[in-house]
Amino acid sequence: SATDRNEASAAMEQTFIMIKPDGVQRGLVCSPFPSPLISSSFASFIHSSALHCVKILPTTILFLFSPSTLEKKGEIFLVIFVRRSGLKLVGVERSFAEKHYADLSAKPFFGSLVEYIISGPVVAMVWTGKNVVVTGRKIIGATNPAESAPGTIRGDYAIEIGRNVIHGSDSVESARKEIALWFPEGISEWQSNLHPWIYELA
Numbered sequence: 001s002a003t004d005r006n007e008a009s010a011a012m013e014q015t016f017i018m019i020k021p022d023g024v025q026r027g028l029v030c031s032p033f034p035s036p037l038i039s040s041s042f043a044s045f046i047h048s049s050a051l052h053c054v055k056i057l058p059t060t061i062l063f064l065f066s067p068s069t070l071e072k073k074g075e076i077f078l079v080i081f082v083r084r085s086g087l088k089l090v091g092v093e094r095s096f097a098e099k100h101y102a103d104l105s106a107k108p109f110f111g112s113l114v115e116y117i118i119s120g121p122v123v124a125m126v127w128t129g130k131n132v133v134v135t136g137r138k139i140i141g142a143t144n145p146a147e148s149a150p151g152t153i154r155g156d157y158a159i160e161i162g163r164n165v166i167h168g169s170d171s172v173e174s175a176r177k178e179i180a181l182w183f184p185e186g187i188s189e190w191q192s193n194l195h196p197w198i199y200e201l202a
């Protein structure tokens, strides 16, 4: 119905995702080889759909998502992957990190958090998709990796809260602010030819 269609299109969102310096240093962003754990059919899909993207993109996701995550979240993963619309490797200045985490400036861990984020380059991304803010957070896992389920990125790749490898916006409003902060130049909107095979609506 028309109502269903409106609800479906209203749910399309953008979120800001960042691989933190530990994730970059540990090579979780760019693996020289495809993970042998990823099924070959999925790997070839990623490969073919990555043609529009720079080299780092397919491996980012290949490496960060475990096979079980792919099985459970496969569809959502595809949605995110094909519509990811911005990505860059950037060094972060202290004042910029303080701005990004301004809401946490009163917290006792603020100083160490800022040191962590400026300790090396990060990979900043915008993902676009249906309910992508909440879905992104689910895929990332809980703030404390000790409480993150296996199959989430933090659950699979991190141990300490202050080295939890990845950031994701916590709400549509935060996402809007964070995207404006990290991508003041804007992001390129494009739509994969696979879009109608993933979404019911054009």
Ligand code: UDP
Pocket: 104, 109, 113, 142, 143, 144, 161, 162, 163, 164, 166, 167, 168, 170
């Ligand atoms: N953090 C920390 N100690 C804490 C809580 C948070 O070092 O007790 C760090 C952690 O890296 C976290 C970041 O601060 O990812 C931002 O905290 P937030 O509560 O926003 O968690 P997130 O949204 O990243 O899950």
Ligand code: MG
Pocket: 168, 170
């Ligand atoms: Mg947060």
